[in-house]
Amino acid sequence: MTSKVATQQQANSLLPMVIIGVLFFIFGFVTWLNGSLIPFLKIICDLNEFQALFVTFAFYIAYTVMALPMSGILRRTGYKNGMAVGLAIMAVGAILFIPAAKTGHYFIFLTALFVLGTGLTILQTASNPYLVHIGPKETAAVRISIMGIVNKCAGVIVPILFTALILSGMGEFSEEYMASLDAQTRADQIEALSNRLITPYIYMAIVLAGLIALVKYSSLPEIEFEESDNDVEDKSGILQYPQAILGALALFAYVGIEVIAADTIGLFGSGIGVEHFASLTSYTMVCMVIGYILGIIAIPKYASQEKALVVSSIAGILCVIGATTASTQSSAIADVLWGWSGIPVIPDAVTFVALMGLAHAMVWPSIWPLALEGLGKYTAQGSALLIMGIAGGALLPLLFGFVAEGGSTQFAYWVGLPCYLFILYYAVKGHKMRSW
Template identity: 60%
Template sequence: MGASVARPVSHSSVLPMTIIGILFFIFGFVTWLNGSLIPFLKIVCELNEFQALLVTFAFYIAYVVMALPMSFVLNKVGYKNGMVLGLLIMAVGAILFIPAAQTSHYALFLAGLFTLGTGLTILQTASNPYIVCIGPRESAAMRISVMGLVNKGAGFVVPLIFTAWVLTGMEPFSSEALALLTEAERNAQLAALSNRLVTPYIYMTVALLFLAAFIKFSPLPELDLNDSAIEKAGKDPWTAVFSHPQLVLGVVALFVYVGVEVIAGDTIGLYGQGLGVAHFGALTSYTMAFMVLGYMVGVFCIPKYLSQERALQGSAIFGLLFTLGVMFGSADSSLLADILFGWSGIPVVPNTIMFLALLGFANALVWPAVWPLSLQGLGKLTSTGSALLIMGIAGGAILPMVYGYLAHSSGNSQFAYWMMLPCYLYILFYAFKGHKLRRWR
């Protein structure tokens, strides 16, 4: 890929993989907390479904607004210092949640989420090239799958922690219970619920500051992924990357993929709440559990038994089938969950929610496969291409809002999931043809 590591890693990529793995755990913890925050803030701030999904918009739109500025920052300060800066920015975002919780001011919550997303933008831009570049290209999807296991493992744990810490004893906060109170009593109840967020976010702030110090003084080597060769040739790297169809089409693939991934992970709690599922705050863990299963397939099967291309094709096909299951599955029967894990004591869910959770399995290998396929042949443009791919994460801001609008305007949350079908069809196109293109015709 034309990339090298400035300092050798003692014949091993274990150290950088371990350190980056810690960062991917943080990505997962902060990102997938949104799935539990959405129904929580819907109650606290008295929002409708569309307004509640501004949580995902504020968080993921940061990747569009801040990707270019953060790529310039990385060129100035380097990848390692950029990671430290990203963690410090995230700590500021976590701090903003404290006054937001104390005032129940939705705009402050959104500001905190945008700031957290800004910090994650620089972290993602810095860390993903590491995973692609520190080993053979044909096994890049396997390495990203390892990171995905860590990331989604955090996504599996955080809704359970949030439910146990914040969403216990929610009976007094049901819409029926709140309707019986006077306005003053209702406001007092909601303020007490909102204040449950203060302590968790104090701990999060401390953890982020500690991790920033750890990365700063760690022996993590610096990557040499600058675009100096392009610049010396008199070319603008941001113009040059657009001559690579596999990259541009890959950005679109990531846009639609992150959109459907966020819809599957972050709307499942809201959807379950609407269907009267008691443990709605923990439903994101179901999606994450199936994503972990999908990443395990990637770790053990790529590239020995499954190529990155085939993995992407299978992901798109499963995505189409499971989306149809969400749309037309039963909201009353829990047969699918009974068969898969009813014997284990895990609370079962209706079939339509089960198919939504299964999308986690379909989505798991899209990100690991698209990255190496998109960066194929970019050479010294790798860092610029990476920043462009990170901008594709904006799909997590836009597409859940589209779903929220369709669900709210139609009054049919279940059938509104049809909007994921064209997304998976595009991923299928990229898997079969888009990634192979090397010139525009």
């Protein structure tokens, strides 16, 4: 009888998993495009490292600014219609890249990124609770890990595609070369380079419009959340749940170091002379996919969600130490790990940055079910709070850029150490707290 119920649950969750899987691929495609955009905009908008990292700030700060308004929209529209609204907002953001590319104004690029982030905010706020509640809570991390693989596969594809379609011939657009040109020639070169963005973002807007129809007219079920026994009379709302508040802070730390590992690896590689620097984000994403696969195999059969979080945080700490102290000349580690495969090797310090993807792959899928457990009617509010934690992707890379400008890019990876330490605290104690 139990087996029959489990089979029925799997069948009922298959369609939502497929549709949300498509959405997670789009999340990844849009999100991990930033890693390739940063060195691109650094050239066409003539930016230093700190200024270039406002790409991540504009994109991720939308999660903080818009999370609570978007949760209000979800309460009025329901989760399914809310996803369609989010896709429509993203389509507007994609279209805004056309005037941004035409004018070359950095502010318009940042505005377009903020609008894209706003659309993703409502999609993330709606889709993650779906994954937690459409099946047994013990395997929620596995479902989120599957979506993580889809998301990060997009992250692997995007830098390669961006490099092939937009960055081909970028070697001739070095900072030294651009500085040697007269003003008119330089302006013409930048305009030609900027215009390469227009067609891809037109296609993105078209795909997003098609996905609106897919979500709107699909048989994706609406989910209802039961009220918990202790939250009906309490007026303090989500603030009464330490596991959610601390979970949001843990996600702040995680997303910050995740974005740093994925979006600065290209800058790091460029600064030390790695030829294929524009595609280095793919290395971090491949490591994250491997981490998700290991999580799917291990959870809950060999390790609980809590233990996975402990292992992830400790591994992340070791990677930070490696990234900040390893050689930028030797590629001994990469030679051993994949040098035999024909994939281009990278210096040891850069390899440790990529391996952060493997280390922290299970942090996001482990935190969500732990933080949402027992929230009852506050699930949407708790989900919005966790989404606000994504602001770590806006603020911590700016801190990284500030430290890098004052010292070196390699030294700036020490910013990740307190991030992993807080995640370790949440894994050991924070998620267990049920009162302040």
